[in-house]
Amino acid sequence: MTLAFVVNSGSSSIKWELLDAASGSREAGGIVERIGEGGVDHAAAMRSILDELGDVHPDVIGHRVVHGGALFAAATLVDDAVLESIEELSALAPLHNPANVAGIRAAREAFPGVPNVAVFDTAFHANMPPAAYTYAIDSTVAADHGVRRYGFHGTSYQYVSARAADVLGRPLDDLRLIVLHLGNGASVCAIKGGVSIDTSMGLTPLEGLVMGSRSGDVDAGILFHLGRAGFTLPELDTLLNRRSGMLGLAGHTDMRDVLAGVTAGDASSQLAFVVYVHRLRHYIGAYLAELGGADAIVFTAGVGENAAPVRAAALAGFEWAGIHLSEERNATRGTTVISTDVSPVAALVIPTNEELEIARQAAALL
Ligand SMILES: Nc1ncnc2c1ncn2[C@@H]1O[C@H](COP(=O)(O)OP(=O)(O)O)[C@@H](O)[C@H]1O
Numbered sequence: 169m170t171l172a173f174v175v176n177s178g179s180s181s182i183k184w185e186l187l188d189a190a191s192g193s194r195e196a197g198g199i200v201e202r203i204g205e206g207g208v209d210h211a212a213a214m215r216s217i218l219d220e221l222g223d224v225h226p227d228v229i230g231h232r233v234v235h236g237g238a239l240f241a242a243a244t245l246v247d248d249a250v251l252e253s254i255e256e257l258s259a260l261a262p263l264h265n266p267a268n269v270a271g272i273r274a275a276r277e278a279f280p281g282v283p284n285v286a287v288f289d290t291a292f293h294a295n296m297p298p299a300a301y302t303y304a305i306d307s308t309v310a311a312d313h314g315v316r317r318y319g320f321h322g323t324s325y326q327y328v329s330a331r332a333a334d335v336l337g338r339p340l341d342d343l344r345l346i347v348l349h350l351g352n353g354a355s356v357c358a359i360k361g362g363v364s365i366d367t368s369m370g371l372t373p374l375e376g377l378v379m380g381s382r383s384g385d386v387d388a389g390i391l392f393h394l395g396r397a398g399f400t401l402p403e404l405d406t407l408l409n410r411r412s413g414m415l416g417l418a419g420h421t422d423m424r425d426v427l428a429g430v431t432a433g434d435a436s437s438q439l440a441f442v443v444y445v446h447r448l449r450h451y452i453g454a455y456l457a458e459l460g461g462a463d464a465i466v467f468t469a470g471v472g473e474n475a476a477p478v479r480a481a482a483l484a485g486f487e488w489a490g491i492h493l494s495e496e497r498n499a500t501r502g503t504t505v506i507s508t509d510v511s512p513v514a515a516l517v518i519p520t521n522e523e524l525e526i527a528r529q530a531a532a533l534l
Pocket residue numbers: 178181350351352353380421422423424427469470471474475
């Protein structure tokens with residue numbers, strides 16, 4: 169048994185678990201939400217988690233670190249130099265990396281001598297081809313400032329793609345998968361033989377899909393237009409990262425509220441829903457082209473695992489590509505295979521487990 173303490177620190181929450189990395193058996197766990205509201209910061213949240221944890225002796229501590237930049241292509245044992253690099257990458261992920269650094273500092277202090285491992289969201293995408301990760305801007309400016317596409321949610325993609333191969337009973341090496349990680353932050357990944365060949369998030373976790381409060385893809389010209397109208401840089405950052413997406417369109421970040429609004433006939437919720445789905449379909453089509461067809465389309469994370477109407481709308485009319493959804497299976501909670509028996513492309517719902525994947529990768533470095 170390898171007892172792992174896992175800290176999954178997001179922009180506004182910390183999920184934690186104490187588990188056996190070998191068996192996956194969970195000893196304790198919890199979540200602190202709404203960090204940043206009411207004076208609670210990530211350091212205070214970590215102190216309350218450590219209090220709740222009490223007198224335990226983990227063999228290893230695994231941390232989700234969102235941005236590893238071009239420096240980290242795999243999970244890494246944390247020393248002072250690594251911690252400093254993660255801190256320097258905060259410029260590329262200001263909502264996430266400072267929280268990850270605070271979590272690592274608190275864990276080192278609470279458990280002296282226990283190894284800490286950083287597991288990066290970006291690592292899974294480290295082998296994307298240049299055609300997918302290069303922005304067509306002045307190459308000197310891009311090189312000087314680390315401006316390229318990195319991609320995120322990689323720990324989730326790694327876990328879910330391996331599970332998809334289990335479900336399909338085929339080796340991951342042979343599979344073309346389109347995985348949609350639809351949480352509060354959301355992205356999609358084209359995975360060929362277990363390798364990410366493209367993903368919708370870019371330099372930061374802002375690009376791509378419509379999210380709870382993030383816009384996803386927009387014309388960069390919008391920034392100049394609003395800048396000339398007097399918006400400051402921090403205001404533009406807040407606008408696109410915190411006041412856009414479903415919140416900006418419908419007044420709710422939570423898909424449950426948007427779906428309730430759709431049912432109640434609320435016009436702004438209906439618009440938010442069709443914009444959200446339109447973007448999903450855009451990427452499914454693009455990744456079908458990039459992969460040369462798919463063996464499975466996989467839904468995961470809060471929205472992907474729970475919102476049947478989103479899955480149905482995302483895959484409607486894709487029969488031409490061999491995707492045949494079973495309405496009945498899709499509507500039945502807890503069903504893994506939601507395509508029909510004759511569908512050439514499988515549609516799957518696979519709950520993600522970033523904590524278990526982090527525990528395994530952390531334990532593997534001991
Ligand atoms: N039953 C449900 N129906 C629709 N959406 C849901 C349901 N349960 C959760 N969600 C959505 O999942 C989101 C959270 O997903 P999660 O993967 O936990 O996100 P994150 O890790 O980014 O916080 C919520 O914002 C909510 O919109």
